Structure formats: structure tokens, C-alpha cells
Amino acid sequence: MTGITALTEATVIPWEDLVTAALLGTDRRTPPVRTQDKDAPTALLDAAAVQTVRRRAGLRPAPAATAPEPAADDPRPLVPPAARRRLATLLTDHPGAASGGRRGAVPDLMELLPQWLALANDRGFAAPPELIPALLNAARGRTDLRPQALTFAGPRALWLARLNPDWKFALRSTPGGGVSLPAPEETALVQQLWEEGLFAERVALLGAVRAHEPAAARELLASTWSTERAEDRLMFLDSLRTQLCDADEPFLEQALTDRSRNVRATAAELLSALPSSALAARMAARAASCVAIDHAQGTKSTPTLTVEAPHECDAGMERDGVVPKPPAGRGERSWWLAQLVEAAPLGTWPERLGGRTPAEIVALPVADDWQSELHAAWCRAAVRQRDAVWSRALLGAPSSPDAAGPGAASLAERAKLLAALPAVERADWVAGFIGTHGLSEAFQLLGVCALPWSEPLGRAVVDALNIARDAGSYPWSFSGVMGLAERCLDPAEAVRLDVLTAIPDEPEDASPGAGGYWSEAFQRLVSTLRLRAAMRAELGAAPEDPGVPSCQAT
Template sequence: MNRTSAPVDAPAPGVWEELVTTALLGTERRTPPGGAPGREAPLALLDAAAVETVRRRAGLRPAKAAARPEPVAEDHRPALPAAAARRLALLLADRPGTSGGRRGTAPDLMELLPQWLASANARGFAAPPQAVPALLDAARGRTDLRPAALKFAGPRAMWLARLNPDWRFALRATPGGGTALPHPEDTERIRVLWDEGLFAERVALLSALRAREPAAARELLATTWSTERAEDRLMFLDSLRTGLGPQDEPFLEQALSDRSRNVRATAAELLSALPGSALAARMAVRATACIAVDHTLDSPTIAVEAPPECDASMERDGVVAKPPAGRGERSWWLGQLVEATPLGTWSARLGGRTPREIVALPVADDWQSDLHAAWCRAAVRQRDPEWSRTLLGTPSAPEAGGPGAVSLAERAKLLATLDAAERADWVAGFIAAHGLSEAFQLLGVCAVPWSEPLGRAVIDALDIARDAGSYPWSFSGVMGLAERCLDPAEAGRLNGLLAIPDESEDASPGAGGYWAEAFQRLVTTLRLRRTMAEELEPE
């Protein structure tokens, strides 16, 4: 006897969406499609979802074969040494949260990955092909990793990013999306890319050209400047910071008349960084009219008369007329004039005094904080080490502020204008005088690895904090920096801190054991960093 199979009903349109909605709302509030309310409704929902899943998968029709992607560009960089390749796999396998709560003495591998990538890039190695997907995943989750990770991953990362939407960030993070930039002598290709390229490609082209031939980049920008959008003009103008020089002044002077306030402000900032510019001279005339030495008092004193108004010429030169909330108009205008004035102006204006003598002068009528803060901004903008050194003051100065710096953030900016050795010595002196409670921001501007005096100051301060009976997580930020920034050669100096000390009566319970664990982790991390550096040496 012939048996005819019962026909299978075709799935109704929207069934899957209906099942998802029911699952979200709950079967008590919504009956599964084709089912009945009651105790069996959840099972009916799961059964229906299972059947629909099979239908959806089995019902897919073969699609037309797509064209094969072009082969990835060849990477001519040397391969990683085998030991370094194994180390990279371990670093990439470590993910935030995979270790559970407390780390114990185990190093934080993900925090060592940026340093490892920087070392590998400095040696010119290529990433192992099998590691590129994990590198892209790591860079996707951490924007701070992206520049180094994408540089190390090379052309294969761009090739994969075009095939996987999850990695499209790489196309945005890489100038030009990985597009090969034309050679500087290929003027025709440069012109075509500048006229027809995507915005990211044009930014990459201008930045690369500016680094090699500043004048050519500026001339290229000038050809289309008047037709660019305001937000694009601002981005393009920012690229002129590289190689900024007196030859850029005519172009920047024209930009002072731009219809965009942000473009005008950026042009004024760049011109004020050129002490010989006409704008700097105009600002100096305005600022010196407001500041002079008053000899009528018992001792020479700086007298300040803030500008009474912000006229059109001041606004054209980048002075923002409206102050932020809580700030007086006249002090706001004065600060902008002073920070844009060449610092060399003040010696002649204030009786031939040196920066140190000028900063030491009393300032009348409570203008000292405004005036010194403006000089701080000028020293940072003009990268003037003598003024920065003066405004920083001595590391042992009380509280956070020196003669001119009123916050640790300002001190950090001033420190960045000094050379690496002087910066490290100053921060070491600050830690010796004030401990670690306010040092984190200052340590962040110091070169890595830390110099021996700075490393010794940090270790000694951690030892003092331990003896004071506090818990180590009060200094977790500094401890984390030490793991990444201490010279690995300092590991031997920490051996005496690994034992659990006897706890005093006023110590926090168990603090000694936690400190021993933290120091053990620090030593382990330093030794691992030394091993990682050795593994990156060519075989």
C-alpha cells in the first residue's frame, strides 16, 4: 500500500519575530504562536523555537558565489622569534576578568601588551598571521591599543577588516583605511587623491606630506581651502602643527578671517606659538599695556589693569569674548592676551628681570593667580623650559602649586616641556617630599623605563606607605604604573620587601600580607618584562 506523506505547513511570515517577542514578554503575558496558555506554554515555546530554527536553516537558498577577495599585500618585515610569538599568544589570551577577582602575585598580562607591541614595532617585526584576528579583537575592545596593534598587524589587518564588520574600526583608525599613499614625487596621484579621495585618505595624505615636505602640504591645502567644510578645515589646519614654522604665517593670518570661530581660534593658537609672528606682536602690545612694574610702593610690584573691552580686532586674533560660567570678563580677556604673548617680551617690559625674578615679584590687587596661570599656559604653548622650570618651583614646595602652577594638572603640563632626565629628577624630588598620594598624574609624564633616581624614590615611598600600616590598594594606581614603568633591573632591590612584616598595633588588619603579595607581583612582573625583552631579540 502506498503511503503519502502529510504536507509540511510553510512557516507563516513573522513567526520568528513573534517567538522572540513572546520569549521577551513571557508566556504568562503572551501565548506562543500556535499554542495554548497554561503550564505547558513554556515548553510549547521552546518546541516551536526549535522547529523554526531548523526551518530557517534548512530553508536558506544557495546564494550566488561572490568574487574572491584580492590577495593580501605581502608583508616584508621579518618574522617574530619563536619565543616572542609564543609570548604574544599568551598576552592575547589574557582578557580582563578572566582571572576572577583577586590577582594574587600573577602579572596583569593585558597591561603588558601595549609595552610588548611597542617593543615589537620598534624592532620592525611582523605579526604571525594566526595572531592577527586576536590582535584585532584586542584592539576592538581597547582604543589605546589600536595604533600599535594595527601597525604590528600590518596589511593583513586591513585585509581582514574589509571582510569582517566587527573589525571595521581598523579602517577608521588607520589613516586612509590602509590605502597606500602616493610617493611625494608623484604629483599627479597626489592631486587625484586630494581632489577625489575619502576624508580619511585626504587627512592621511596631508599628514604624511606635511611630515616630509611642510611647504608642499600647505600649498596643497591652500588649493581647496575656500571650498572645504568648516569641520574639515579645522582638521586640516590641525595638521600644520607638524613642522610649524614662520613660513606658515601668511596662510594662518588668512585663516584668522575664517567664517568658523573654531578655525579662527586654532589659527590664532598656532600663530601665538610662533614668537616672531605678527599676531604674537599684536598680542604683546595689548598685554604689555595691561601690565607694568609699580615703583611707588615700598617694593617693586606688578600692577595689572585688565582690558576694559574685547574689541573686534581682539576677536579676530582669537580672543574669545564670552567667558565660561563663573569667570569674570576682564580676567578672562587678560589671560588670553598674556598666554598668547611671547614670553621673551616680559624681561624688557619688567625692567630686564629674569623669569625667576619676574615670578618672584608681588602682584597687586589679587591678580597673581590669573597672571601666573596665564604664564603657565604660555610656557606650555611655547615649549619654554626656562619659564616652565621657574613656574614649577622646587619639588618640595608645599601643596600642589608652585609659584605659578595651581594644580597638579598644570605641573604635569609644565613638566612635559622639560627633557626626560630633568622631568624624572623633579618628580623624584616631589615624591621624596610629599609621598605618593599626589604623584600619579606626575608619574604619567615621565619617560619609560623610569630613571634610577625616580624608580628608587617610588620604591622607597611604597616602603614607607607599607610601614605606615595602610593597605596597598590605596596605592594601586602607582603600583600598576610601577609594574609597567620601573626598570626591570630594579627587581633585585625589592627582595627585601617580599617578607610579611610584623604588624604594629595601629596597622590595618592583614595589611602586611597584602603588601607582600603586591611586592611579589611587582617583582614577578619586572622579571617577566625582562624575559619578554630578551625574547624579542633576533635569533
């Protein structure tokens, strides 16, 4: 009877009150229990014990929850055992932050995870089920891992994400939220999902249809275009970037009259990427009227380019995507000129400027300080139109004394122009640039080179690092390049780098201890390259695998 009485009494005492009294102490907070002949702490603990029993035993049976549907099958083969163990090691590595910029000689395994995932996906392997939770946790904290991690984890990742709120990013990152889409040839199902589906499902569906049947996707979009919200029209219109072609022009021309300024701007940008479009012709005529050859101002062999920027932004220009109001600190006329030149097909200029080649045009002097504005617009046009000839002209020779080049105004622009060149030519150009300007200016340029770096580029980077090492400075100024080298240098270079792992003789003017720090940095580089070679072997990848994407300077 006593136990029943105590249990009945305990039921009227809120658990939060017992916890509060325990945290504050019975001297400061009188326990909400009858102490009788017990001291306050003992009575509080007894009451907590009884309350605990009540909370555990007093739950009423609830209906059994419906068992979740099993995850979809993943037909891909699992990674080999050695690669599975390697992945487990990569996922459990949590390097501590070194002090003073010193990273030590131990490789940073987490930085190798993106490359491991890229190799595994290229080989078509599936993730070991027991490692998918750790993989999702890693991708949760690093957005750069998500595309590769979710591809590798496959349908099981989406199944788990529906059960754990911490992994909902997997559903957001997957087109359609992981919902299976009908095949493009299933016309009735495609039309039904397009008319009735959620926004994410419709975006995914449009992208899938566009990739297989561009015309069908355009017709699908046109069927509901007038009823869509402005923000949805903008997202749907962006899908036309995939396999953009001349057949899209009528639809895009119609979008130029859209109520939304953003939709109009996107339609104009897409049309300007079609050199034979009517908009491209209109922009070419406007831009050409602003730039001319003046033989009077130059010499007979080298005339001068003159620029007459627009004096107004008329309704036709606005309809074709020219933004009338410039950003703060920018003049109206230069702002309008830049937009016209950027949107004009680059093929306009040789005919307009005396049959000269792009390189000859870029080399011409420009009157009245318009050169930087004109060249910057040509750079943006070359990037947008992926024009390798103009990109070469604007890049100039890598050995040019000016690190920015003849046409590009900055290294960031040069990096974008390099992306239009073939991978081998890109690597050779950057290698030549490093040979002339060193590594301090090359970080952004290295980030657009294909992985693994070609032999000339790899040797140029290593030679430049060796020069910096011999100069006696600390390696921390080159930590970004060293990190890129760990991810992008061909693993075969490890043999050549072994000699650099020794502590060098320090010159008299060297920074104290710099030789030891360089030794650690090269030891880490060599160890990382050997780890990458082991990863490739474990996954069955060839020594020089072309299937891995380029590394990024982040």
C-alpha cells in the first residue's frame, strides 16, 4: 500500500520541478515532495525514482507504426573490400587545426574524400550500406561533397533522408526530391506530372525531358507558360540552357516581352548565345555602330579604334535585355556600351574592323581611354560564347610582362578565358605563366586546369615551389598552391619529389626554421600523392584516369 501511495503522490509532481530542485539544490529550492522523516535530498531522490518508474511504466500501448517501405534496389556493384576500408578511414579522419599555419607532414584525408568519390562514381560502384550514414553526415557539413556523395550513396541515401531530419538536404539536393520521374517517352505520365506535380518535381521533369528531347521540353513549357508564376518561369526558362539551339528562338523572342524583368534578361542572354538569332543581329548592329577604325589617329600600319558609346537606352535596347540603370559608380554610356558588346556575336568584329583577326583587333590601340571597357566586354563575350580564338587573343602570351594580359583586366578574367581552351593547351599556358610570373599570381589559374595536372604543368609548379624553398621563406605563403598540388599533381610525381623531403641547408638570410617547415610540407605532399595512387589501385582506376573532373581553387 505504501508503494502505491508514493506512486500516486508522484504522479502529481511535474518532472520539471524535480529536475529544477535537483539542479539548484535543496538548500535553495524546497523539493516539491513530502519529506516526512527524511532529509530533503533523500526525499527528492526517492520521489525522482518513483517518478521515473511511473514515466517508464505508465505509457499506454500505442498502435504499431507502419513499417517503412524498403529502399529501392541499387544494381551497382559494391566497392572492393580494400576501397571500402579506405573510405571508412577517410570518413573518420578529423584533423586538428595546427597552430601558426603549420600543417605538419600528415596528409589531410578529408581533402581526399571528394577525389575518392569521383573515382568511385566514375567506376560505377555503389556505397557500402553501413557507411552511408557517415557519408551523409560528412556531406551535411560540406556542401561541396553533396553531389558526388549522393550519387555514390544512391537510392539508400534518399530512403534514409526521409527517416532522419538531419539528412533532409539529400532530398533538397536531388532533382524532384528523390521522386522517380516518368521516362520522356511516357507522354501521358509526363503531361500529368507537369500539370499536377510539385514545383521541384516539375523542374526535375523539365530538365530530364530537355536532356533527351529538347523540342518536347520546350513544348511542355509553352503549354503552361502563361499561367506560371514569374519566379517559376525564371527557373523553367533556365532549363533551356541545356542543348540550346536555333529552334528555341521563337519561344525566347516571345519571352522578351515577359512581365518579369528577370525573365526578360534571361531570355536575352540565351538569345545572345545563338549567333544566328535576330537578337544577336540587332545587338551586333548596335555594337558595331559604336566601334570604328580611325586611320587618321594612328599610323598607316596601326590605326586606332574609336568608341562612341550610346547616348540613350531606347525601348528596343531594353526589350533586348539592356539594363538601363547602371550600378553605383558606373557611367550610363559605358554601362550601355558594355552590355551591347558583350551580347554581340564575336564574329561581328573581323568584318567590321577591316578583316583583322581577333589577335590583331585586340592589339589595336583604343582612343579616349575606352580600351579597358571594350576589352572587358570582349572577355565576357568570349566566355559566354565559349570562343577559343578570341579567348587566346585576349589571354595573350603567358610570358607577357603584364600578368593581366593584353585583353583581360584581371587574373579572374584570365581564368574564365582559359576555360574555353582545350585541356592540354590550358595546362601548357598556365605552365608558361608560372615560369614567367611564379606562383603568387597563379592560384586562380591552376584551379581551372584538368586533373591530374599534365607533366609540364606539374613540373612548373614543383620547380616554382623548389625555388621558393631555396629562397628560405616560409611555405605558408604557398599553402593554397601546395593544397592544390596535393589534390591535382599526378601521383607519379611522388618519386621525383622524394629528394625535396630532406631538410635543406638554410642560407644566412633565411627565415628561422623555414627549411624544416618546407621538409614537412613536401613530406605531406609525397605521402598524399602515394595515398592517391593507392586509392586508384584499390578502385581499379588506371594510373592516369581522364574521367575525373578538374580541381577547383577554393
